[in-house]
Amino acid sequence: MDKQLLLGAEAVALAAIDAGISGIYAYPGTPSTEITEFIQKSEEAQKLNIRSNWSANEKTAYESALGMSYAGKRSMVCMKHVGLNVAADAFINSAVTGVNGGLVLVVADDPSMHSSQNEQDSRFYGKFAFVPVLEPSNQQEAYDAVLYSFELSEKVKLPVLLRIVTRLSHSRSVVERKLKRTQNALQPENEKRKWILLPANARRQYVNLLNIQKDLAELSEQSIFNKVINGTGNKGIIAFGLSFNYVMEAREKYQLDIPVLKISQYPLPEKAVKEFLSKYSEILIVEEGYPIYEEILKGFPQNEKIKGRLDGTLPRTGELNPDYLAKALGVKTSPEKKIPEIVSPRPPELCKGCSHRDLYEALNIVMKEYNSNHVFSDIGCYTLGALPPYETISTCVDMGASVTMAKGASDAGIHPAVAVIGDSTFTHSGITGLLDAVNDKSSVTIIISDNSTTAMTGGQDSAGIDKLQNICKGIGVEEDHIRTIIPLKNNLAENIKIIKDEFEYKGVSVIIASRDCIQTARRNKKKQDKQ
């Protein structure tokens, strides 16, 4: 079948179409966004009527995917690693209920935090929930692993977690399509005792889940994604997922005949690992992410023959690369050239003409008058307000935290208690926090910097377009204190006055600072010009 040049993320999406999904659910998040975008743009997916609109957040996405699975059809749900924190309640309990139609959760981790606030490893979640985890090492394997994961999910009646990382998701290679399955017919689940997690049912389901673990491990033993590369000598390498590439790069380049056990399917194939461990006097464990299996295999008291991230053979944090592997394998490389001193850092910045710029300009003037520098902020382009020339914001923790942290800070006595949150982040996780503030009559000013898109991830549809005013009104913010401003230079004086007025109001006020994202506006103009 045909060959295409695809990002790892796109290979996952193509395979999902070929595996016969009926729907994909997701909230945008780097490096996972391109999976859903590929399906949204695919004419083939449209013809097949595959549902693909963005969800409000990862939890709603996961639950919708689970509902589709309940109905007997196959579904995929995608998110970045920290998104799984939001969806964790649904995910972990769905391992207890099990699934009906195949359900594959794709999580894109971001080691080195290229676009994230931490580098948590989703394989932990897979283990925590007792579900099978697939961790492909390259684009073709990502395609193959998705097809396999859907089969596996329907065979063992569990959700399957497919873990990818930035370096696979955002790297392009040639991928070959293999098969095309038709979608499942509507065939809803009738086994209520499985799906109603009342304690009596949940206890039984949980025991079933634990009992199936040995079968899952057996599947890992036989998996085509796990294999041994034979070699000689008394040292061996166990390479997990993408890290296999760096191992093989060093192995080929320096002609090291070192044996390698590659693992891309979990739970751990215990027999294969035991056999490999017993053969060699020193084992290097290479994992892209946390040293999860290194810690397990090292055990207590510590097995000294296990080397890896924990003993400094490899760096403890960040993504790996072929150079780290060469060093860990004791290869002498020529001294590397340094970056010339003349090179300055070039951090990202808010675009010229961006509405957040005008908002921060106004806000900085007002904050100066209060001699306060506490602005609680959130996750999005406006987080760049942390950098010069604005340096307006004080916090960025997790989606929606600006609203509730401002509320808590207000409770503690900070005045003004200000939150800056984007429109998409507000509908993702800010609404419930605002309800808390309303119910508590907190003295907070929530500024929704509304550019009517999910801008940081490339301009995906935002869930709250034209609804923000009514959402705030509906949960009880007084109408007089829901203000709208247009962040433009010409409106600076007026905007300063409105911000000041609302800071002085002893209750919940919301300022919607509304102007289209400059990037989206440009794209829309291009589209219009074409028509």
Next chain:
Amino acid sequence: MNKNIILAGVGGQGILTIAAIIDLAAMNLGLKVKQAEVHGMSQRGGAVESHLRISDKEIFSDLIPKGEADLILSVEPMESLRYIPFLSKKGIIVTSVDPFINITPYPDLQNVLNEIKKNPENILVDAEKPAREAGSVKASNIVMLGAASPFTGIEKEELEKAIEKLFLPKGNETVQINLRAFNAGLNITKQLRK
């Protein structure tokens, strides 16, 4: 056949378009390709890079090891220097001399160019003028691709085919502009290397 290429620039300058053209040409030749790119936060005016690897044998790592790049193709002068640790001893820098100034202070341009010239193999290109002459200043990235094309290991004709295919959805005029830009870049290198 084995080429490691670092593409460098600032978010929004079009290095991913350069990458897409080389990728496509390589795939059409039946070669293996791996090309890691940067999405997300850095695309907002930050430094961006792409590691592009082409080979007739299996490629494992998506990232180029240090000291292994045959070519640094940069659409911005200072950015070409950021990836010096990746350049091999015999590697060449092909870079635009037009600075993208969104940081203060931006280093003295002449010093930047002098630093680039310390690398034995270098080609400095004023890409803006030929791009404008080709029909659009936006085609500066394709001028740079043309200038670097003799060092990609891929024939001119194959790259031209890929340019046609990639820009065709944007209309024939865009195709012609980019083909002209490509050849203008290539001619600059030919003149310098006579």
